[in-house]
Amino acid sequence: MRLFYQQKIIGKKSRKLQKIPFAIEEPVHTLKDLLMQLVTQEVHxxxxxxxxxxxxxxxxxxxxxxxxxxxxxxxxxxxxxxxxSVDQAISTVLQAFEDELFLVLQNEEQLNSLIAPLAIREDDVFTFIKLTMLAGRI
Structure with missing residues (x-):
């Protein structure tokens, strides 16, 4: 099944997001499954x-x-x-999601759980937004 992902880093110059195609081979039932497949492909x-x-x-x-x-x-x-290492990269991305260091959107709808059931259709777009911590006084 062909899907797309795009990434955005808050605070960087606003450029048009580029859809990057990727294919999933195994059944994907949760966001955790999707992240594991995507990270494995990217590390390879x-x-x-x-x-x-x-x-x-x-x-x-x-x-x-x-x-x-x-x-x-x-x-x-x-x-x-x-x-x-693929295993280290998967561990890092799962921990980063749990620590809310990035957001994941599926066709403009935010995904909040790694284990919630995920309905994926052909040509869905997943957007990854890296969050930036603010520093300063209150």
Whole structure:
């Protein structure tokens, strides 16, 4: 089944959210199941990309102009070449959800429980919003 996800970090420059497709293979009955599948896919993609990094990096003039407009020029390199653990990533995302560090919306409806039954339809959009803690005096 094909689904989409998009992410937003509060406080970052408001850019249009990009829908990123992903497929689920196993039955998904809860938000916990969905998060586990999504995190597993993303960690595998991250680890595969670390292996596919070319030895020499270059940037074209067009890429340089595009990057300059966004205010950041980089070569796509990773800060840490180490392989990431799927189990650790799943544990981290579940704990972050329980600690209310991010929100999950399914087609603009907030999901509040990891274990509540979840009805998923083809082409549903899941939005992840990372929350930012406020600092200051009361």
């Amino acid at each position: 993609n991250y680890n595969e990309k670390a292996m596919d990094t070319p030895l020499h990096m270059y940037i074209t003039d067009q890429q340089l102009e595009d990057a300059a407009q966004h205010g950041k020029v980089h070569f796509g390199e990773k800060k840490s070449p180490s392989v990431q």
